[in-house]
Amino acid sequence: MRIDDSLHMxxxxxxxxxxxxxxxxxxxxxxxxxxxxxLPGSLPSLRACLDExxxxxxxxxxxxxxxxxxxxIGGLPELLAAAAPRKVLVLAxxxxxxxxxxxxxxxxxxxxxxxxxxxxxxxxxVLGPARPLENPPRIPVGTVLADGQRLDFxxxxxxxxxxxxxxxxxxxxxxxxxxxxAGDALRAADGRLEPPAPEHSADVRLARASLAKxxxxxLAAVVCYxxxxxxxxxxxxxxxxxAR
Ligand SMILES: [Zn+2]
Numbered sequence: 072m073r074i075d076d077s078l079h080m081x082x083x084x085x086x087x088x089x090x091x092x093x094x095x096x097x098x099x100x101x102x103x104x105x106x107x108x109x110l111p112g113s114l115p116s117l118r119a120c121l122d123e124x125x126x127x128x129x130x131x132x133x134x135x136x137x138x139x140x141x142x143x144i145g146g147l148p149e150l151l152a153a154a155a156p157r158k159v160l161v162l163a164x165x166x167x168x169x170x171x172x173x174x175x176x177x178x179x180x181x182x183x184x185x186x187x188x189x190x191x192x193x194x195x196x197v198l199g200p201a202r203p204l205e206n207p208p209r210i211p212v213g214t215v216l217a218d219g220q221r222l223d224f225x226x227x228x229x230x231x232x233x234x235x236x237x238x239x240x241x242x243x244x245x246x247x248x249x250x251x252x253a254g255d256a257l258r259a260a261d262g263r264l265e266p267p268a269p270e271h272s273a274d275v276r277l278a279r280a281s282l283a284k285x286x287x288x289x290l291a292a293v294v295c296y297x298x299x300x301x302x303x304x305x306x307x308x309x310x311x312x313x314a315r
Contacts, residue, residue, distance in 0.1 A: 137254025166239025235278025
């Protein structure tokens with residue numbers, strides 16, 4: 072799905088008929104930035120989506136990671152291998168680095184985190200099994216990002232630390248497009264923004280409170296990894312979700 076001249080939302084194949092809303096942004100020099108990398112085994116679908124969008128795979132030179140969940144970084148090793156010997160830069164928040172580099176097991180496998188996730192579920196709902204990667208990837212992070220850091224790419228990208236889903240979850244604001252790449256900080260359903268899901272959030276209260284950091288953005292659209300693109304009165308919707 073084309074959002075504007077430089078920004079596409081790729082619908083990369085996920086489970087069943089589902090897709091992951093993976094943003095792809097063309098820089099002024101023709102290079103392409105991806106936001107997350109899909110599940111393990113996603114590469115053929117990712118390549119097909121890039122082709123369809125007219126974005127050459129060989130132009131992909133950086134991946135902005137929102138967080139370390141396996142459906143976001145699981146596709147990274149195959150992507151980096153397919154690009155070799157060309158280097159692809161991986162960027163992420165400092166608090167995600169040890170998980171992405173395989174120095175710590177995924178945060179949602181930690182017993183204390185799982186207990187909190189279970190406690191935040193509606194009564195009667197049981198947390199699904201921990202699904203750590205069988206072989207957690209070890210991906211070197213080349214650029215460590217901080218909250219509020221602005222990068223000079225395609226008119227400017229600001230990293231916004233929105234913790235809760237995971238400790239170092241980043242959203243990315245694309246200044247020229249006025250689009251927020253939300254990762255899993257928000258979900259979308261039929262074009263409408265939905266709050267973070269307790270069964271998937273390491274700390275759902277924090278995830279909700281963190282939405283206040285997004286409430287003043289000037290937004291044309293929000294790209295959610297789960298559910299795709301949301302439009303409409305996004306600022307009012309985000310404010311309402313943050314106030315809950
Ligand atoms: Zn996630």
